[in-house]
Amino acid sequence: MADLIACEWLKWRRSRMLWLMLLGALLPAMLVLFVAVNGISHDEPFRWAYYFDMQVQIMGMLMCPALFSLLIGYLFAREFQERTINNLLTGPHSRLAVVASKFIIAIPVLLSVQLLTFLLMLGGGFLFPGAVDAFTWSMLADEAWKFCLLLLLQYALTPISAAVALLWRSYIPAMGLGIFAVISEMIIMQSKYIMYYPWSATLNLATNMFPDRNSASIGYTTMAIVCVVPLLFIAAYFRRADVHSG
Template sequence: MLNLIACEWLKWRNSRMLWLVLLGALLPGALGFFIQLNNSGAFEWKGLFENNLFILTMLMCPSLFALLGGYLFAREFQERTVNNLLTGPHSRNQVLIAKFIIAVPVLFSVILLSFLLTFGTGFLFTSEMPTLSVMTTIIGKYGLLFILEYALLPIAAAVALLWRSYIPAMGLGVFAVVSELTIMQSRFIMYYPWSVPLNLVTNMSPAHNTTSIGVTTMLIAFVVPLLFIGLYFRRADVHSG
């Protein structure tokens, strides 16, 4: 199993998608910098981090994570190497587990790099360190964001495996962002998987911020496609095309 994980990691590290991790961290940080630059009010560490969280949650994570997740799970189909993967010494369940494990550092690195970039950007506006209270709260929100966005990974993986390409997963990410912009303004914000993180992390709609509903929505969004992936991948043939 460790050999399989190491193999998946090497394939990821040598892929062109690695640059998207850097881009995914850089763009929200740059947008946050320009927002703060045009802010006439007094600088606040909390405001700087919350702007970054808002951009990540609303725009970057839904689209980028769907693309990265789709690529992780459908790469072998597109490169026509799935025969080697599915006929190897490891079971198909182990292959899936290895891919989900590799997705943890891949997705987490986007959020971590964006946090570090935002932290560094803050010193362009002030020489004071953020308070312990602010850092504790903000780190908790970044951690929550990662957990919620990771819970959406099986949806992108299911789409990619079903069509045997990461392109539909990329389309899913774009659809998620566009639809989220509409639903986040409605009372259904906690019933839609891609808008739940926005409300739980940034409290976008306090009147509808019911944690129990949001958690239930995310559990369904995680478990149902995960079960589908397990059944579909076990029965998938080894035809690469």
């Protein structure tokens, strides 16, 4: 298993997706920075909580569903598209171990995007007047927890993207799923079914944008279902299907 994880990590390190991860962390940080600059130009005081909350909302609503779905799709479908899946499956490891190694590597991949975004936001915040005086460690811990919660909830969605990528043996459908998630999430956010839809439930659990509709029990039940069911499908499909490189 350790050999599989090391192999997946080496393949990821040599992937062009590293640049996409950097861009995915940089763009939302720059967007929030520009919004904060506009607020300061209108004599609005700098507030760390508002600054970070805006970032979490942008990540949860726009960046994470699209970017993470693409990254996970690429991670699981790369061997199919490069026609090397037969070489991977002829090794001494089981198919389930191959899938498990990919889910393990997905953790540092997604974590690196979230962590880089958080550090960029933190460094950019100190550029504003009054930010140093308003900074507290308790505030930093609260905002860091929101980023961690968003990461955990987004990771719970990775089996959906992985299942789509494996079923179509391409990361393009997974990318389409991410785009669909962004669009549909914006629509569902306006309805009373917000906690029954996984992407909108993730956003509301992490940011509490709509407190009157924020039911933690319903939200976490939704996330558990959309995590476990695709995992069971992946285990059954990848273990028994006629997987080949074409």
